[in-house]
Amino acid sequence: xxxxxxxxxxxxxxxxxxxxxxxxxxxxxMVAVPVIAYLMPPHTLIPVSGILALLMSVEMAFIYRxxxxxNMLKWLCAGGIPGLAAGTLVLVFIxxxxxxxxxxxxxxxxxxxxxxxxxxxxxxxxxxxxxxxSGFCAGSLCTxxxxxxxxLAVYTLHYGAKQREAFAIIGAATTIFYSxxxxxxxxxxxxxxxxxxxxxxxxxxxxVGIFTASPVAxxxxxxxxxxxxxxxxxxxxxxxxxxxxxxHI
Numbered sequence: 001x002x003x004x005x006x007x008x009x010x011x012x013x014x015x016x017x018x019x020x021x022x023x024x025x026x027x028x029x030m031v032a033v034p035v036i037a038y039l040m041p042p043h044t045l046i047p048v049s050g051i052l053a054l055l056m057s058v059e060m061a062f063i064y065r066x067x068x069x070x071n072m073l074k075w076l077c078a079g080g081i082p083g084l085a086a087g088t089l090v091l092v093f094i095x096x097x098x099x100x101x102x103x104x105x106x107x108x109x110x111x112x113x114x115x116x117x118x119x120x121x122x123x124x125x126x127x128x129x130x131x132x133x134s135g136f137c138a139g140s141l142c143t144x145x146x147x148x149x150x151x152l153a154v155y156t157l158h159y160g161a162k163q164r165e166a167f168a169i170i171g172a173a174t175t176i177f178y179s180x181x182x183x184x185x186x187x188x189x190x191x192x193x194x195x196x197x198x199x200x201x202x203x204x205x206x207x208v209g210i211f212t213a214s215p216v217a218x219x220x221x222x223x224x225x226x227x228x229x230x231x232x233x234x235x236x237x238x239x240x241x242x243x244x245x246x247x248h249i
Contacts, residue, residue, distance in 0.1 A: 006039050007201055009035065009036075009039065010036055010201055011201060011202065011205040012205070013035045014036075014202045014209065015208060015209040016032075017031040017032035017206070018055070018205070018207070018208075018209025018210045019209040019210075021060075021213070022056070022059065022210050022212070022213025023216065023217045024225060024229055025060060025163075026153060026170070026229075027149075027229050027232075027233055029052075029056075029147060029149070030107055030110070030147065030233045030236065031232060031233070031236070033045065033103060033146065033147075034107070034235075034237070034239045034240050035236075036049070037100065037239075037240055040194075040198065042100050043091065043190065044194055044198065045146070046099070046143075046144070046145060046146045046185075046190075047182075047185045047190045047191060048195055048198045048199055048202065049146035050142065050143070050146045050178050050181055050185070051182060051199050052203070052206045053146060053148075054174075054178035054179060055206050055210065057148075057174040058171075058175050060167055060168075060170065061172045061174075063167075063171070064164055064165075064168035065168065067164040067165045067167070068165075068171075069165065069168075072169060073169065073172050073176075075132055076131050077173070078128075078131075078132050079132035079133060079134065079136035079139065080136065080138055080139035080173065080176070080177050080180075081139065082136060083135060083137065083138065083141075083177075084139040084142060084177060085184060086139070086140045086144075087142055087144035087145075088143045088144075088184040088187075088188050090143075090144040091185070091188070091190065092188055094144075097244050097245070097246075098244065099144070099145060099244070100240055100241075100243050101240075101241055101244035101245060102144070102244075103146075103147070103237075103240045103244070104238065104239070104240035104243075104244055105237070105241060107147075107234070107236055107237025108234055108238065108241065110150045110233065110237075111231075111233040113154065114226075114233075115230060124160075125159065126158075126159035130155070130158075130159075134155035135173070138150075138174070139177050139181070142174070142177040142178060142181045143181040143184055148174040148177045148178060148181075152169065152174065153170060156169055156170065
């Protein structure tokens with residue numbers, strides 16, 4: 001079976017994205033999306049990215065399962081489920097160019113926030129209301145542009161979660177959001193033959209990337225690697241934003 005250049009780029013991109021996610025615990029989808037945005041339209045890109053990102057979320061949820069706060073997860077899901085429905089409506093009714101611009105903006109803002117946040121900030125108190133709002137934001141971004149992680153990363157830092165607890169919450173919540181989001185997007189008719197084909201192409205390289213990262217993670221300077229990742233996300237966001245402007249004009 002012949003493999004096209006687009007398929008090779010797609011597979012290599014998701015292998016790298018899964019490898020990066022396995023080392024840093026974040027940013028996998030944000031690494032992949034700017035590249036594959038040039039291979040397919042946003043309404044195909046978003047459900048494909050959501051399913052492949054689910055694989056990375058499952059790995060994180062499993063590794064850090066003992067550190068997950070079930071009470072917080074409950075409130076995040078209370079906001080996340082209606083957020084998934086809202087995000088699906090956005091995906092249905094918003095033009096492709098606007099979606100591409102939104103993806104770019106989220107990536108740029110998230111990378112700038114990562115550079116600005118300080119480890120010694122005074123944490124705020126986590127409350128059910130804040131968890132519901134954070135869950136709604138994560139759920140809506142999950143189905144609208146395939147990025148469930150950024151609102152959860154911001155929220156876990158906001159209330160001062162330790163790294164393992166933050167990874168556990170992000171992994172568990174995004175696993176649930178991507179899984180339920182699949183049902184919403186499928187019900188809206190987004191899982192056509194093209195989406196299923198791209199998912200089948202990406203499953204193996206994503207899985208291999210996840211497992212390849214495990215033995216390497218302990219030998220990598222995580223702080224330096226994250227700064228490089230933030231730069232990649234920022235540049236990728238600029239690329240997505242510009243491509244969205246070209247589609248919209």
